[in-house]
Amino acid sequence: MLAVAKDVTKSFMGTKVLDNVNLMINQGDRIAMMGPNGAGKTTIVRALLGFYHIDSGEIRVNGADPIKNRVDVLKHISFIPQLPPPVKLSIEELLSFVEKSSAISREKIFLESERMDLDLKNQLNKPFFKLSGGMKQKLLIAIALSKKSNLLIFDEPTANLDPKGREKFYELLTEIDPSCSTLFITHRLDEIEGLVNRQIYMDLGKVVEDEKI
């Protein structure tokens, strides 16, 4: 078992955003997580990553508490946020942060970028936020795929990509090490149908459907 959320409840300002959520992610799971906006998808992911202190319940990722052992937990997770953050660091600096904090090799990132037709080497000094939306997303994807993780979490990863970029992205996904589990938050099940083996549907802070496909 890679990650477990047991009876997790979390409220923001009196509103229950996660309501007794139970979720288990096993090795080899390729999950499509769906649900309307505000269902709590991002919140459960952030709780798994140790960003939120949950009100009750328990979360374990690779057997550890993501808050108490955040460094160990995050070593094995790759995460792509819903929107590319406007990071002001230059690409060079972002790469050195990623490289040094997570032991990712720069060569690997260049390689993954090239496969998505993203030419990094000529714009290393450009601030990250000045890249186009699609280029940012590609770089984040390249970083995520370069990290040696056993769980990849993508919060609506393709929202900013053009159709061609999306195609390339899915192509890359087919090459992910099969032992690595993935969790996609997405609105487009049709696009990733071939890539997932399980679908979870959330609504109003609850998991309302969880089935293998």
Add this chain to the structure above:
Amino acid sequence: MKNLLLIAYLDVKESLRSKWFYVYSVVFGGLMALFFITGVSDSVVMGFTGLSRTLLIFIQVTIIILPIFILITTVKSISGDRESNVLEYMLSFPVSLKDYYWGKMLGRFSTVFLPVFLALILGVVFGMLKGGVLPWKMIFLYSALLFSLSFVFLGLAFFLSTILKSTDIALGASFVVWIVLLAFIDIALMGLMLQNRVSDDVVITLAMLNPIEVFRIGAISLFDPELTVIGPVAYYLLDTLGSTWLIVYAFVYPIVIGLLLSYIGYIAFRKKDLL
């Protein structure tokens, strides 16, 4: 530790590319240059001459600009990173919260302190070019006071931006704190004293608790050991503490408060939701 330094380094690099940093450096460096060009440094006003006179004006400007500059830019950057989800991304990598928080603090400190410090050095260089003996001891003590003034407001900024989640509220709170502290420097205190409605002890305590006032008294006492220019509260403090202890207090007190505030901020950073 490796990650702490990495985060500090990246924060400095980021600041060096930002507009506020240039405005900030130009304001302080430019002021210093202006003093010398306009000849403020040559005139004799109230018995102060040359470099001392320049530094005295520099202090008055620093008292007003430095705190608000540090508060606004730091709060904007720290709260802004949270609101724009930069923090979410950066903290999805395996860095400890300790390294992140204190690394940011170290980086920020370097970028807010260095420009003021360099402006001071610029003043010293101008002074040297004009010839004359340089008041080294004064320059050293003054740098120390600038250090602790920068530190206390940086601590306050980190405190406000971790305790208050929204950038706007944290910015508003910064303004309020700044205005209140500025209002309660000598002039307002003297008013209180004259009204006789509050006891002198209260007024003195207020003065001693206000880091801006403490900096002001400490810095001015370097130039005007009798503190004749700034009024009775300062004079009373000098009389009670003596000039050495006054400087020691002016240096140590803001550092202690800055450490305390930034530590509370750190606890909140760890114990509250990060986003």
